Amino acid sequence: MSCPPTRRREEDRYECTICCESIEVSRIIWLDCGHGHCDECLREYVRFSVRQLFFRPAQCCRKDIRPGLLRHVLLNSSDEMIAYRKLLDEFQAPDRVYCANAKCGAFIPRALWHGKKASCRVCRVNTCINCNGRFHFTACKEPVYRNIYADKAFQKLRKMMGWQRCPRCRRVIEKNQGCNHMSCVCGCEFCYLCGRDYFSDHDCRSV
Incomplete structure (x- = not known):
């Protein structure tokens, strides 16, 4: 006479942080913040982040999910995985250089x-990291891409329109609806009124 199979104990299961379903612990991926996502949810989360128009890495508790956990x-x-690794490297780079080949x-x-030469592994063209033009041995003359943010007329327009800068990447952002809690494509979250990081030094009463 065979005994009926025993049910798994509750401690052998865990509630996925994304789908909130009770999942077998063997299918849970533990993240650096201590939360756990089930394998199916995490897989779809990463695929979604790669497909976005403006890449933002898969995160939990505002911490990027490392490729090693995937x-x-x-x-x-x-x-x-290859696309995620490449996009994450680009996203986390403090100084970004792009190939001068149009x-x-x-x-x-x-x-x-x-040195000041950056070699593109796609088209093999060398780029000057100082002026963003094709690499040259002589002194840089003028940046290839005109810095519109340094233009006085643009700055005057920005102030007149009330546009705000991202405190991290300095992009100019316009709010056309919603609250003052802004999320930049670089991953920074800031207050649109005071322009400060929303979670560290945001202290105005604008929300």
Whole structure:
């Protein structure tokens, strides 16, 4: 006479932070912040972040999810994992350089910088990291891309229209609806009225 199978104990299951379903612990991926996502939710979350028009990494508690934590849900050789690694490297780079070849424009990681020369691994064109033009041995003349943010007329228009700058990447952002809690494409969240980081030094009563 065989005994009926025993039910799994409650402690062998965990509530996924995303779908809130009770999932077997063996399917839970534990993140750096201590929360756990089930493998299916985490896989779809990463795929969604890669497909966005403006990439933002998969996060939990405002911490980027490292590729190393995804090895159980995505193969290292998969297109999604390769794309996620590349986009995450670009997103986290403090100083970004893009290929001077107008037909390419690929992001050039710091590992491919040599002095003031950045070598594109896509089209093999060398870019000057100082002026963003094609690499040259002589002194830089003028930036290839005119810095509109430094233009006095633009600054006057920005102040007149009430546009705000992102405190991290300095992009100019216009709010056309919603609350004053802004989320920039660089990942920074700030207050539209005072222009400060929303979670660290935001102290105005604008919300």
